[in-house]
Each structure stands twice: as C-alpha cells, then as structure tokens.
Amino acid sequence: MITNNIRKSILHMVHYSKSSHVGTCLSIVDILYVLYFEKLNIDPLQPLMSHRDKFILSKGHGGAALYATLAERGFFPKEHLDQYYVNNGMLPGHLDMEAVPGIEASAGSLGHGLSIGVGMAVANRQSGNPGEVFVLLGDGECNEGSVWEAVMLAATLQLKNLTVIIDYNKLQSFGWTNEVIDQSNMAERWRSFGWETYEIDGHNLAEIRDVLSIEQTKPKAVIAHSIKGKGVSFMENKLEWHYKSPNGDELKIAYDELGDFL
Amino acid sequence: MRDTFITELVRQAEMDDRIFLITPDIGFSVLEKFRDRFPDRFLNVGIAEQNAVGVAAGLALSGKIVYVYSIVPFVTMRCFEQVRVDLAYMNTNVRMVGVGAGFSYGPAGATHHSIEDIAIMRCLPNMTVCCPGDPVEVEAIISQSVNHSGPMYIRLGKNREPKIHSQEAVLTIGKAVEVVEGQDVCIFTTSNMLELGHKWTKELALRGVSSSLISMHTMKPFDTQAVLDVINLGMPIVTLEEHNVIGGLASAVSEVIAESGKGVKFKKIGIPDVFSHVVGDHEFVRNKIILNGDKIQELIDWL
Numbered sequence: 001m002i003t004n005n006i007r008k009s010i011l012h013m014v015h016y017s018k019s020s021h022v023g024t025c026l027s028i029v030d031i032l033y034v035l036y037f038e039k040l041n042i043d044p045l046q047p048l049m050s051h052r053d054k055f056i057l058s059k060g061h062g063g064a065a066l067y068a069t070l071a072e073r074g075f076f077p078k079e080h081l082d083q084y085y086v087n088n089g090m091l092p093g094h095l096d097m098e099a100v101p102g103i104e105a106s107a108g109s110l111g112h113g114l115s116i117g118v119g120m121a122v123a124n125r126q127s128g129n130p131g132e133v134f135v136l137l138g139d140g141e142c143n144e145g146s147v148w149e150a151v152m153l154a155a156t157l158q159l160k161n162l163t164v165i166i167d168y169n170k171l172q173s174f175g176w177t178n179e180v181i182d183q184s185n186m187a188e189r190w191r192s193f194g195w196e197t198y199e200i201d202g203h204n205l206a207e208i209r210d211v212l213s214i215e216q217t218k219p220k221a222v223i224a225h226s227i228k229g230k231g232v233s234f235m236e237n238k239l240e241w242h243y244k245s246p247n248g249d250e251l252k253i254a255y256d257e258l259g260d261f262l
Numbered sequence: 263m264r265d266t267f268i269t270e271l272v273r274q275a276e277m278d279d280r281i282f283l284i285t286p287d288i289g290f291s292v293l294e295k296f297r298d299r300f301p302d303r304f305l306n307v308g309i310a311e312q313n314a315v316g317v318a319a320g321l322a323l324s325g326k327i328v329y330v331y332s333i334v335p336f337v338t339m340r341c342f343e344q345v346r347v348d349l350a351y352m353n354t355n356v357r358m359v360g361v362g363a364g365f366s367y368g369p370a371g372a373t374h375h376s377i378e379d380i381a382i383m384r385c386l387p388n389m390t391v392c393c394p395g396d397p398v399e400v401e402a403i404i405s406q407s408v409n410h411s412g413p414m415y416i417r418l419g420k421n422r423e424p425k426i427h428s429q430e431a432v433l434t435i436g437k438a439v440e441v442v443e444g445q446d447v448c449i450f451t452t453s454n455m456l457e458l459g460h461k462w463t464k465e466l467a468l469r470g471v472s473s474s475l476i477s478m479h480t481m482k483p484f485d486t487q488a489v490l491d492v493i494n495l496g497m498p499i500v501t502l503e504e505h506n507v508i509g510g511l512a513s514a515v516s517e518v519i520a521e522s523g524k525g526v527k528f529k530k531i532g533i534p535d536v537f538s539h540v541v542g543d544h545e546f547v548r549n550k551i552i553l554n555g556d557k558i559q560e561l562i563d564w565l
Contacts, residue, residue: 108347115316116323118313119322122317123326124324126303146312146313146316150317152310156308
C-alpha cells in the first residue's frame with residue numbers, strides 16, 4: 001500500500017535525522033494519500049500549473065509527512081528525503097516552500113495556514129479559477145485565535161472552494177487536547193461558525209474519499225478522527241511519540257508492522 | 263498623505279487588475295473610493311489583523327498585489343508574526359500600509375502611537391521599508407510599489423501634509439533625496455519630519471547657518487552612499503525623526519558613520535525611548551516629547 005510506503009519514509013526520516021513529530025506525521029498519512037493520489041488536480045511535472053488545486057499543511061511540524069507524500073507522488077526524488085533535518089540538508093523540519101516543488105506555503109508557526117488558504121480561495125473565485133483549496137489543521141492548532149479569525153471570514157465570504165480538514169488526533173504537545181483546551185464539541189464549533197461540517201474516521205480511505213467528493217455550497221470542515229502515531233502499535237496514542245524518534249530496534253519493529261515496501 | 267495614497271492606489275488599480283486592498287475594518291471616509299470602484303478587489307476582513315495579513319499572503323501567492331491598510335501599530339505589531347512568516351519569509355508581494363506615523367494620533371494615546379515600527383520592520387529580511395515625508399513622496403512610492411518585488415511596509419503620516427518637493431521631483435525607492443543644499447550641517451529626516459526639517463533649514467539660514475536637508479523616504483534598503491557623501495565632506499550630521507531614537511533613522515545613520523572609518527559630529531533628535539503619557543494633539547505631543555526647548559538654538563550651540 002502506498003500509505004505504508006509514506007509511513008515508512010516518515011519513520012526513516014525521523015530515525016535518520018533523530019528528529020521529532022513522528023506521531024503527528026503518522027496521523028495524517030491517510031488524508032494526504034487520498035488528497036495527493038486521488039483528489040487534487042495537480043501535476044508533479046508542472047507543480048505551478050495555473051488551475052491546480054492547492055493544499056496547505058498548516059500544522060507545519062507534520063512536514064515530514066508532506067515531504068514523504070510529495071516524493072511518493074513524484075514531485076522530487078525520494079533520495080531527497082535523506083536531506084531532512086540534517087546538516088546541510090535541503091528539507092527543514094518545518095515546511096519551506098522554497099525547499100522542493102509542490103509546497104504551496106511555508107509553515108511552522110501554528111495558526112497561519114487557514115488565512116493563507118482563504119486568500120487563495122478568494123483569489124481563485126475572483127479570477128474565475130476553478131482550482132480548489134484544501135487546508136489541514138491540527139486539533140491543537142485550533143487553540144490559536146488566528147484560526148478562528150479565518151474561520152469567521154471564510155463563512156462570511158461563503159467560500160465554497162475551500163475545505164478544511166482537522167486532524168483530530170486528540171493529543172497535542174503537552175497533553176490530551178481536551179484537557180489543555182476543551183474542544184470536545186469540535187464539529188459543533190465549526191458548524192456554528194457557518195461551515196458545512198462532517199465527521200469521519202481519518203484513517204478510513206473510503207470515508208475520506210466520500211467526504212471530499214460531497215459538493216459544497218459553503219466552506220467545508222471535515223473533522224477527521226485520527227490516531228496519533230497511527231500504523232505503529234507502540235506509537236499509537238502515546239504523547240511521548242510527539243517528540244521521540246525511533247531507534248534502530250524500534251524502526252525494525254515498526255517496519256515489520258507496516259509490511260513490505262511496494 | 264492618506265488621501266494621496268488612496269487616490270494613487272485607485273489610479274494604479276484602474277491600470278492593473280492584480281491590485282487588491284484589504285482592511286481590518288479601518289479607513290472610514292478614506293477607502294470608499296477604492297471599495298466602490300473595485301468591489302471585487304476590496305475586502306474588509308473585520309477586526310482581525312493576523313487574518314488580514316494571512317489572507318493577503320494567500321492572494322499574493324495567487325499572483326495578486328495586495329495592500330493592507332490600518333493604523334501603524336495594528337498593521338505592524340499586532341500581526342508581526344504573520345508579517346514575518348507569511349510576508350517576509352515567503353517573500354510575497356504584500357504592501358503593509360500604516361497610517362499615523364509617530365504621534366499623528368496624539369490624543370488617542372500611546373496604543374495608537376507609532377514609535378517602534380521602523381525598527382521592527384527594518385530588521386526583517388526581504389522587507390522594503392518606505393517612510394514618505396510628503397504627498398509627492400507618497401505618490402511616487404505607491405506608484406513604484408505596484409511593480410516592486412517582495413513585501414513592503416509603507417509608513418504614512420495623516421492628512422493634508424504640505425508638499426515639500428515640487429510635483430515634478432524624480433523620486434526612486436531606495437534613493438535618498440537632497441531637498442536643500444547647504445554647507446554647515448546636514449539634516450537627515452524620514453517620514454513625517456520632512457516638513458519640520460524643511461522649516462528648520464529656513465530658520466537656520468535666517469540665523470546664518472547653511473544647512474542641507476536630505477529626505478530618507480526609504481529606510482530599507484538604506485541609501486548608505488548618501489550618508490557617506492556627507493561624511494566625506496566632514497559635515498556634522500543631525501537625524502530628525504518621529505520614532506524612537508533606537509532602531510530608526512538615528513540608528514541607521516550612525517551605523518553608516520561607525521563603519522565609515524571616519525569621525526563626524528552626530529546628533530540625534532527623536533523620541534527618547536519613552537511612551538508618551540502626554541495628552542494632546544499631534545503638534546502638542548511632538549513638542550513635549552521631542553522638541554522641548556529651543557531646538558534651533560540648541561543646534562547652533564552644538565555646531
């Protein structure tokens with residue numbers, strides 16, 4: 001499965017570079033897969049084609065997952081993934097749009113991506129460009145006030161070419177999301193702000209596919225219930241895997257669980 | 263400067279359909295001209311400066327040229343991190359237009375004063391910082407800003423400032439302008455102090471001192487050659503600004519002097535690193551905080 005390839009690339013990257021954020025990367029792989037392999041109108045050979053769909057990974061600390069997905073989709077050679085988070089490498093830990101083709105916006109400070117997505121959606125609508133805009137937010141990221149500034153504006157502008165996916169993995173950097181800031185009514189919040197809101201299993205490819213194909217009349221919010229560290233049993237739902245990188249033995253166990261490379 | 267800005271922006275927008283204007287709910291009786299003429303290129307995003315900058319970046323990443331207009335502190339500091347990441351780091355074609363240089367909003371209180379903006383905007387890589395001193399400079403900068411590559415900060419005064427330059431003056435972003443030629447002392451001004459600097463050159467002349475006046479309407483890139491030319495003449499230098507003396511014109515000029523390897527007499531006149539608790543109109547606050555005493559006599563004695 002391609003999703004397993006992406007997961008293995010992520011594990012390799014964080015092991016090789018001894019960097020963190022593997023848990024947050026693994027929780028969004030299935031969403032990235034559906035977007036980049038089925039949904040988005042993109043061409044790896046023409047990353048800047050004018051009517052393309054755009055995707056912004058606002059939770060920039062999940063950058064390794066996007067790099068791995070873009071490489072898997074052919075935007076750049078997979079060997080470049082060895083250049084992640086290492087001295088003189090080409091891929092910084094948080095996304096830099098100048099690093100490789102296919103990154104629509106730099107990210108790393110939380111709460112920026114949705115505003116940028118709103119701007120892109122407004123530009124497309126004003127110019128008659130059919131491209132759609134997708135933004136992935138972390139659930140912890142929704143603590144940022146700037147997210148809600150953008151939420152309010154997008155609803156007011158009725159941006160039906162804009163979709164937000166919230167990676168609702170329920171763990172943030174220093175604890176359970178709802179213990180830090182209670183957002184247990186996440187869907188209700190988005191709906192009350194005027195968004196078409198859906199809740200899905202963020203690892204069920206069919207559900208992701210279906211929800212993204214629903215025609216919209218307003219901006220769409222998809223609350224994707226997910227599991228931090230998804231796919232590697234000892235990482236799932238474990239806060240420490242926000243920060244840790246797997247050692248050689250752990251990497252081997254993780255690889256075995258994910259099966260053979262394609 | 264405010265009216266000149268919007269008049270020139272409307273003129274440019276008529277010729278270039280990439281131009282967008284965003285406001286976080288500021289600009290009543292100023293921006294209507296643009297809104298009514300180009301409703302699909304105007305956005306009031308509500309009182310949400312962080313979002314205003316992010317939306318501007320998204321538009322700019324889609325090929326638009328975006329102006330974000332608000333009062334100086336809100337368009338620079340309230341959303342500084344968005345300015346840093348979404349504009350400077352991503353090098354997007356967004357122009358942050360701040361109105362109310364220095365103590366323009368005098369009686370409104372220190373939340374509305376603009377005393378640190380030049381310092382913080384000038385230390386951002388990729389950021390061009392323009393501080394026009396009269397309507398002629400505003401017009402030239404806005405006109406040139408359309409095809410300028412990368413983000414800009416444009417610091418406006420208030421309204422109805424007099425023209426110091428002739429309407430035909432040739433002004434270029436990044437190039438200082440000598441407004442008055444003199445021999446005994448050189449006054450550098452930036453932003454809304456151009457008018458006062460001009461007045462001083464006349465008063466100094468009446469008291470027998472020949473002064474030159476240079477307008478630094480662009481604080482970044484800084485025209486170091488213009489300062490070096492004065493240093494090479496051995497002329498005493500005075501900086502005059504309505505901004506904290508830390509980080510603005512005084513700092514920029516003294517950096518050039520320090521690296522020149524030559525000594526020259528140097529005096530800085532600006533806000534002495536204080537918030538104003540003085541209540542009063544622009545001139546009143548300026549006089550209390552910056553210009554207390556007989557500054558002209560002080561200058562002559564210093565020379």
